[in-house]
Amino acid sequence: MWKALGRKHIGYASIAAITGGASYYLYDNITFKKHRLQPFQQRFTTISPELFMSETYTDAFNTNQFESLSDRPHTLWTPPSRKEMIDMLKGVNKDGSQSDTNVKSNEPPFDILIIGGGATGSGAALDAATRGLKVALVERDDFASGTSSRSTKLVHGGVRYLEKAIKEFDYEQFKLVKEALHERATFLHIAPYISYQLPIMLPIYKWWQVPYFWFGSKCYDILAGREAVESSYFLTRGKALEAFPWLNKDKLVGAMVYYDGQHNDARMNVAIALTAISLGAVVANHVEVIKLIKTDEGKVNGAYVRDTLSGEEWVIKAKGVINATGAFTDSIRSMDNPKNDNIVAPSSGVHVTLPNYYSPRKMGMIDPSTSDGRVIFFLPWEGNTIAGTTDSPTELTYDPMPKEEEIQWILDEIRRYLSPDIKVRRGDVLAAWSGIRPLVRDPYAKNTSELVRSHMIYVSDSNLITIAGGKWTTYRAMAKETIDKAIDVLGLKPLNECLTEKVRLIGSHGYSKTMFIKLIQQFGLETETAQHLVNSYGDRAWAVAALSKPTGKRWPVFGQRISPFYPYIEAEIRYAVRREYACTLVDVIARRTRLAFLNAQATLESLPRIIEIMSEELRWSPEQQTQEFDKAVEFLFTMGLPKPKEKLTINQVRIDSSKRSEHGALYSRSQFQPEELASFQKVFSDLDTSGDGRIKTTDLDKALVLVGYSIPEDTLYSIITESKFNKDDSIEFEEFLEVMSNVKETQLKNVFSKIVNYQIGKHEQKRIPIERSSGGV
Numbered sequence: 001m002w003k004a005l006g007r008k009h010i011g012y013a014s015i016a017a018i019t020g021g022a023s024y025y026l027y028d029n030i031t032f033k034k035h036r037l038q039p040f041q042q043r044f045t046t047i048s049p050e051l052f053m054s055e056t057y058t059d060a061f062n063t064n065q066f067e068s069l070s071d072r073p074h075t076l077w078t079p080p081s082r083k084e085m086i087d088m089l090k091g092v093n094k095d096g097s098q099s100d101t102n103v104k105s106n107e108p109p110f111d112i113l114i115i116g117g118g119a120t121g122s123g124a125a126l127d128a129a130t131r132g133l134k135v136a137l138v139e140r141d142d143f144a145s146g147t148s149s150r151s152t153k154l155v156h157g158g159v160r161y162l163e164k165a166i167k168e169f170d171y172e173q174f175k176l177v178k179e180a181l182h183e184r185a186t187f188l189h190i191a192p193y194i195s196y197q198l199p200i201m202l203p204i205y206k207w208w209q210v211p212y213f214w215f216g217s218k219c220y221d222i223l224a225g226r227e228a229v230e231s232s233y234f235l236t237r238g239k240a241l242e243a244f245p246w247l248n249k250d251k252l253v254g255a256m257v258y259y260d261g262q263h264n265d266a267r268m269n270v271a272i273a274l275t276a277i278s279l280g281a282v283v284a285n286h287v288e289v290i291k292l293i294k295t296d297e298g299k300v301n302g303a304y305v306r307d308t309l310s311g312e313e314w315v316i317k318a319k320g321v322i323n324a325t326g327a328f329t330d331s332i333r334s335m336d337n338p339k340n341d342n343i344v345a346p347s348s349g350v351h352v353t354l355p356n357y358y359s360p361r362k363m364g365m366i367d368p369s370t371s372d373g374r375v376i377f378f379l380p381w382e383g384n385t386i387a388g389t390t391d392s393p394t395e396l397t398y399d400p401m402p403k404e405e406e407i408q409w410i411l412d413e414i415r416r417y418l419s420p421d422i423k424v425r426r427g428d429v430l431a432a433w434s435g436i437r438p439l440v441r442d443p444y445a446k447n448t449s450e451l452v453r454s455h456m457i458y459v460s461d462s463n464l465i466t467i468a469g470g471k472w473t474t475y476r477a478m479a480k481e482t483i484d485k486a487i488d489v490l491g492l493k494p495l496n497e498c499l500t501e502k503v504r505l506i507g508s509h510g511y512s513k514t515m516f517i518k519l520i521q522q523f524g525l526e527t528e529t530a531q532h533l534v535n536s537y538g539d540r541a542w543a544v545a546a547l548s549k550p551t552g553k554r555w556p557v558f559g560q561r562i563s564p565f566y567p568y569i570e571a572e573i574r575y576a577v578r579r580e581y582a583c584t585l586v587d588v589i590a591r592r593t594r595l596a597f598l599n600a601q602a603t604l605e606s607l608p609r610i611i612e613i614m615s616e617e618l619r620w621s622p623e624q625q626t627q628e629f630d631k632a633v634e635f636l637f638t639m640g641l642p643k644p645k646e647k648l649t650i651n652q653v654r655i656d657s658s659k660r661s662e663h664g665a666l667y668s669r670s671q672f673q674p675e676e677l678a679s680f681q682k683v684f685s686d687l688d689t690s691g692d693g694r695i696k697t698t699d700l701d702k703a704l705v706l707v708g709y710s711i712p713e714d715t716l717y718s719i720i721t722e723s724k725f726n727k728d729d730s731i732e733f734e735e736f737l738e739v740m741s742n743v744k745e746t747q748l749k750n751v752f753s754k755i756v757n758y759q760i761g762k763h764e765q766k767r768i769p770i771e772r773s774s775g776g777v
């Protein structure tokens, strides 16, 4: 290549490189000097924003923990404990005395109090902290416990919005896509370990659509400009089928592949909150705002809060309050003024998790025109495939539950896309969840029934600042706008302007794509585990790995898995409690690890061990352990775990898990265990009263009861429909087995109850092996 270039070209290139490098150096240094600031909270160790903007901060940290290891980053910053955070929110010093601000002056201890620790609230806390403002944040449940852990996990500009912008010559829409594409680039830059670019395939079934989708994808690339990720490209029919052999070949003409971003939403949320804390924000999860307080002039200047774990209540005072409570925006607005109209129109979006063969390995897929015109994505995520989303009006609830018809709709759409010989079964759904989209009406707008397109910032007469709507991708821009507004409305004096475009999130600085190899070499971790740790914690993966205990096996040496099917390890539970403010069992299964989103049944089976570890860390009494278990099981019911007839207990789950490990090795890949098959044969022949080798489909209900399965009627109906017994209303043994297999994979049977006391004698029902339903896990 060098030969092909003339001297002149090389000369130009060198001048450009030197000039570019010098300007970048100067720009960076000027920026750093300009923003040299002191985080306000000196009571705990914080990190200066300059370090966060640099590529590496490893030298800035103390080095005691890994002194013996040479080739690794230094020990990282240790966040203050939750107790320290609560004390700071109460204005109590480490020694128990009242802090100066509370005792001496009338000045409130905080400039801003943020309500809500989802993407928006945490983003706002980070923004305020980088500007040197005194910021507090309280989250009623856990970081990302609301919509922010339940998204489609895309970091995107929105191809379908671009289509709308072009078709309708809608400049405003166009600007929103442009802004989101800019935010996409920023997102990938500031959180490189937890977000990444993802190719998304758009199968094309009509020739005329080739130029249409090609043009659309290229416009998407061009709009991103210098901030584009990889460019889109066309795949011929053969190449599309090579990338995804299960695709429906019928009339397929090819596929367009375009790029967007993807991330681990709940972990991203925790990383944002931790980064805010490291820069001086005082943040506590499981603290709820129960009432707003106001000055004599009627301006909001703080809130009554309750620690939902201890029940303690106190007041937090601030110059102003930001309401970032997502779908619950109206609950805070009505605390401000009970006469306020509701502005949120909640809409539910359902996703399902499927085995990984439902999407190409490292490529997502989009269906832009589903049967009812909605868009649906099939995306590889954390080793499985997630598919969604739906969009339907809903009631507001804390833990929304996916509806069976929404799950069925997604499965029906998948069927249209896959080759007809692939049976898409209800039983393949490993988890299902619902998230509430807080669509907002602008109270200023003339037509208040109209929903705003993006987000909305609204300042009430009492100065309560409400930020609602928008999307995960644009959380940073929304946070910036909100803090700009707060500075303006409250007359705050920040130390510098917004820096969040440059401040890289915790875990990013010592991260590299090859880091997992060093982890394998130094800790003897499985490759999958090492990659998972690096992609979840970035450079903090060292600290997680250092907490792991030896497995006692030759390989892996460290890194005992929580569930045999997923690369999560026990050390992550300890790390979550010690360093990431995990307080409850649900915090760990849903948001620090993502087990509950990947496989509800596997999570249930892992609960006893997770409880053991958390009890060691948090000294839970047996009563607390039971309470935590019950809450986690309730939560898992909202994540697609079928409700059994009897109440589950830790011991039942424990016994079942140990049986599983006895039998697991032998029968791990088979659908039925020998005793089960015998019991099915017995039940079938008993119901086959005419002896013609067939039973009536109406007898299926009875058969299920006899084998000890409990299954809602509508699910049984969809399983029978899926099985397509069209001949008459009777089925043969082979078809009966198919129904049983589907029921079993749907995991609707009470796995932990004893089975079949029917004529066949007392067989003990074995566990439902999840291996088959977890497919390629």
Ligand SMILES: Cc1cc2nc3c(=O)[nH]c(=O)nc-3n(C[C@H](O)[C@H](O)[C@H](O)COP(=O)(O)OP(=O)(O)OC[C@H]3O[C@@H](n4cnc5c(N)ncnc54)[C@H](O)[C@@H]3O)c2cc1C
Residues within 6 Å of the ligand: 115, 116, 117, 118, 119, 120, 121, 138, 139, 140, 141, 142, 143, 144, 145, 146, 147, 148, 149, 150, 151, 152, 153, 154, 155, 156, 287, 288, 289, 290, 324, 325, 326, 327, 328, 348, 349, 350, 389, 434, 435, 436, 437, 438, 468, 469, 470, 471, 472, 473, 474
């Ligand atoms: C189904 C679905 C899919 C989506 N997919 C994408 C996507 O792929 N990409 C994208 O960019 N965006 C996506 N979004 C949008 C994105 O998820 C949301 O915009 C974002 O998560 C909203 O964050 P939030 O912080 O505003 O709300 P939330 O995450 O709901 O946070 C609000 C928080 O406030 C807390 N809270 C409520 N009341 C109180 C109180 N009294 N005291 C203290 N705390 C309180 C809640 O517990 C909650 O944690 C999706 C949304 C949905 C519904």
